[in-house]
Amino acid sequence: MISIALKPRLIPPYGGELVNLLTCGEERLELLEESRHLPGVPLSARSLCDLELLATGAFSPLDRFLGKSDYDRVLTEMRLKNGVLFPIPVTLPIDEAALPKGCESITLIDTHNRALAILHIEEVFSYDPQREARLVLGTTDPCHPLIQEMAGWGKVYLSGEMRVIDLPGHADHPELRLTPAQVRQRLEGMGNANVVAFQTRNPMHRIHEELTKRAAQAVNGSLLLHPVVGLTKPGDVDYLTRIQIYQVLVGKYYDPGCTLLSLLPLAMRLAGPREAVWHAIIRRNYGATHFIVGRDHAGPGKDGRGEPFYGPYEAQLLIEQYSSEIGVHPVEFKELVYLADEDRYEEVDQVREGQRVFSISGTQVRQEYLAKGKPLPEWFTRPEVADILQGAFAQVPH
DSSP: OOOOOOOOOOOOOTTSSOOOOBOOHHHHHHHHHHHTTSOEEEOOHHHHHHHHHHHHTTTTTOOSSOOHHHHHHHHHHSBOTTSOBOOSOOOOEEOGGGSOTTOSEEEEEOTTOOEEEEEEOOEEEEOOHHHHIIIIISOOOTTSHHHHHHTTSOSEEEEOOEEESOOOOOSSOGGGOOOHHHHHHHHHHHTOSOEEEEOOSSOOOHHHHHHHHHHHHHHTSEEEEOOBOSBOOTTOOOHHHHHHHHHHHHHHHSOTTSEEEOOBOOBOOOOTHHHHHHHHHHHHHTTOSEEEEOTTTTOOOBOTTSSBSSOTTHHHHHHHHHHHHHTOEEEEOOOEEEETTTTEEEEGGGOOTTOOEEOOOHHHIIIIIITTTOOOOTTTSOHHHHHHHHHHHHHSOO
């Protein structure tokens, strides 16, 4: 009898299967022709991100922008109308005056008037941005970046069946812009059932490297480095610089047999705990069973009183509360510090009295190192990363 070893299977997508709204072949050509005879409605940068992730199944089980009954229940209960947990409303705001009268379908277009999808209009409904902000973000403070943005949104939401002709175009890094299906295929090839995902919108330094390697070892699985390259927090390091850093690190310092770098074109809401649960659901659709959650995950910074919008561990607690339901378990982002005399990193609560600890804040990086052309120490960041950051800093007016 011959025994055949089967590779472990990845966790199924959230809801059981990946949504795929992309058309191909003759159907796509027919849709493209149909789109030329329909009114075109341009999408914002945020809606372009949402369209892409709806089309590829990253938001599974969603197959459209939310209708009113789903929207209302997501706001009040973090659930779709069928009871499935989904904490963030994915909606399509439109200026009602720009909506063509009497049209049953419209073509969704990008800023270059390129047809991306045909949407059959089933619902047009008004919404209260203050109520949405209060329920989803937990605040109506105008210092929150999304609340500032919502002030310029169209006053109605649109929903209906959507058939996608093409994904939004990207001029950079097509080899890293992997769909959930493509990521799953590559992770399957690594042969691990467990996958831990790491989201970042910042450059990665030695502490992040250590943390992610420890997390992959702890779950005995693969590591998905999944940085956000859609809309992030205002003032973040530009994503092209960040991608350079991620590529160098993955290419030189990670095990290629169990590490995958893929870009996520997500438009963040900076909704703190709710958004952390959403991020975990998205990562399940990419094949993750575990998700690294840091302090103040998806937080926007400080409110109008100078206080953080969310508590440092609220996101971790909310994911833990729903982890069995969403099938993704949080890996706590434990604060690591560098022990100078031992040349290693240690969890801050494990540091003994008398041990010399080194640390550098983000402000120090900018003001004491980059601004003065002073090299960042190798215990803090890889030399290649330091060079990339110094080059990027030099190109920005200060």
